[in-house]
Amino acid sequence: MKDIHKHFEQFRALYSKTFDLDLTDIHSLPLSGSDRKYFRLTDEKGKTSIGTFSTDRNETNSFLYFSRVFKKHQLAVPEIYVTSGDKKYYIQEDVGAVSLLEILQQEGYTERVKNLYKKAIDGLVRFHWQASKEIDYTLCHGSSQFDRNAIFSDVLYFKYYFADLLKVEYDKNLLLEEFNDASKNLASQKPQAFMYRDFQSRNILVRDEEVHFIDFQGGMQGLPQYDIASLLWQAKAQLPDEWKNDLLNYYFEALKLLPERPNFDETTFRRVYLDCVLLRIMQTLGAYGFRGLYEKKPHFLSSIYPALLQLKSFLNTWPHLPSSNELRKLLLQLIKPEIIARFEPRQLDADNTRKLQVDIYSFSYKKGLPAANVHGGGFVFDCRGILNPGREASYKAQTGKDMSVQTYLETQTDMPKFLAGVFSVVDISVEDYIIRGFDNLQISFGCTGGQHRSVYAAEQTKKHLESKYGVQVNIIHLEQDANDLTRR
DSSP, X not given: OHHHHHHHHHHHHHHHHHHSOOEEEEEEOOOOSSSOEEEEEEETTSOEEEEEEOSOHHHHHHHHHHHHHHHHTTOSOOOEEEEOTTSSEEEEEOOOSOBHHHHHHHHOSOHHHHHHHHHHHHHHHHHHHTGGGGOOGGGSSSOSBOOHXXXXXXXXXXXXXXXXXXXXXXXXXXXXXXXXXXXXXXXXXXXXXXXXXXXXXXXXXXXXXXXXXXXXTTOEEEOHHHHHHHHHTOTTTOOOHHHHHHHHHHHHHHHTTSSSOXXXXXXXXXXXXXXXXXXXXXXXHHHHXXXXXXXXXXXXXXXXXXXXXXXXXXHHHOTTXXXXXXXXXXXXXXXXXXXXXXXXXXXXXXXSOOOOEEEEEEEETTTOOBOOOTTOOOEEEEOTTSOOGGGSGGGTXXXXXXXXXXXXXXXXXXXXXXXXXXXXXXXXXXXXXXXXXXXXXXXXXXXXXXXXXXXXXXXXXXXXXXXXXXXXXXXXXXTTSOOOOOBO
């Protein structure tokens, strides 16, 4: 908890230097796949921006370099406002809080959503065939090229962290020979361009009906087909086959609008695209297997089911692929009903996207506990053992949502220690509820007046659960919000 205020002071100094305005608020954003930390910052005029903290200087350098190139080509990436001297902190434009994936999950397969996908593809062809010409790939973070080693690494990730963890039988030596040959062949394919590497709807933000692109620091020189495969075959999106075909065709239509159309054979491009689709599905299963089967993280366990559905759809649509016999035998085992059933959610609503909902309450012990939900009430935590900021005159009119109260609780009390204990207990139930398909958990925090400690604890628990598990969280402050809810 103390870290967030250390970061806040760093961002405040950078922001003030750039805009001569003070920052008034900071909120942590969900963690990415790396160790980078993101924060939404708000200044005294209400304008928001995104602050990033990273100790990986090479990764930051690649991101900043790519940003300059993409901005030069008028691609819709965030503007970088300022960077600290040690490159650990930088502040960039806030291009929105809603991703294309979230809009898809809310609206379904509407014409509006399809048009947003087309706008994303309009941007993708420019990444591939305009900005790509200027990029110095020696400045890439990690691998500079999607070469044989990088491809081989992806397929081994799938082998060790998915197929092997499921104890699927196969000829080890024969499969490795097939992987080696396939990696060598795919790495030699042309054309080569800037490969975004993780071009998916989660990394496409929508603001005012325009799309914006984030998380491109892992880009390298490679196969453009891999990016369009990543977008159209994203497991969480489950795009219909008709959409996949239409949007792939739209990619070639978008190429016609470029000032200089790239020269390649479309038939060969489409054939390599199918190889990239299968590689991306395998890479995804390897990542979900590592995070879910190996590290036992529920969010990734729940993601295996849609990824297996994608694999099944691919093998059914193109029964001649893959041409490698041992790999095909292995993949066919993975889509057997008994394996898919192991990862199928126990309870599904109409659109198969049901999630655990967590209701978090703050309340005053003077007025009584929140009414229990249908499952009996869940957890109730007593915050009265924490020093009360309300005893000091400067905090009496404030709540646990105010920065000064948060600072007090985090630096002058045992609240960080208290919440660490809360999280360790609550996480056990959240993970179990996700795996078993339960739909609701209630968590309540009480203090004397329901104003400072309980409000703060509820807000921090909401951030923790959303960031770690991606579950839906509703927060109700019984004393601070306008409501007429019953109590026990």
